Amino acid sequence: MFGFDQDDRGIFRRTAEFLDEACVDVATVSMVVPMPGTPTFRRLCSDGRILTTDWSKYDGKKHCVFQPAMMSPKELEAGTEWVARHFYSPRSIARRLAGSRVGLWWSLPRNAGYMLANLTNAGALWDSEGHRVTGSGPGSP
Numbered sequence: 482m483f484g485f486d487q488d489d490r491g492i493f494r495r496t497a498e499f500l501d502e503a504c505v506d507v508a509t510v511s512m513v514v515p516m517p518g519t520p521t522f523r524r525l526c527s528d529g530r531i532l533t534t535d536w537s538k539y540d541g542k543k544h545c546v547f548q549p550a551m552m553s554p555k556e557l558e559a560g561t562e563w564v565a566r567h568f569y570s571p572r573s574i575a576r577r578l579a580g581s582r583v584g585l586w587w588s589l590p591r592n593a594g595y596m597l598a599n600l601t602n603a604g605a606l607w608d609s610e611g612h613r614v615t616g617s618g619p620g621s622p
Contacts, residue, residue: 482541483561484513486550493560497567504580506588507595510565511541512557569596 483492500508515522515531516539525531530548538544542561545554552560567573574596578588 482511482513483564484545484547484549484557488549489551490556490560493564497564500564500568501573501576504577504582506577506581506583508568510561510568512545512561513547514539514541515547565595566599569599571596 483496513521515525517534517536522531525547531546532548532554533544533546535546538546543558545557548554549557574589574593581588
């Protein structure tokens with residue numbers, strides 16, 4: 482989960498590298514979602530950092546609904562998407578599953594499903610620093 486107050490733009494690359502090195506089988510990649518009624522929501526609201534109360538945007542995947550402390554909302558969205566795309570790329574899946582201690586029967590279908598979901602929901606391509614990348618892949622402008 483990304484977007485905690487101590488997270489800077491480097492958190493995305495550091496997390497992706499750790500997940501690969503540790504051969505993590507499956508991960509859910511998301512942003513902090515300050516749900517109404519929680520201490521986090523109250524704190525961000527009192528600090529003037531809640532950007533919208535359009536609850537349809539409180540998904541943790543595509544929309545940053547608050548002002549992060551150490552990056553822009555767009556950088557948080559882009560970095561989160563970059564980690565998900567990197568983690569569920571065919572190269573990363575092969576490398577991680579080669580070192581996995583869990584059977585392929587469990588990990589491969591889950592990884593393939595997440596990879597296909599990322600392709601289906603693809604937006605613009607981003608690098609680990611939150612910069613838009615042009616290219617010819619899915620989601621390219």
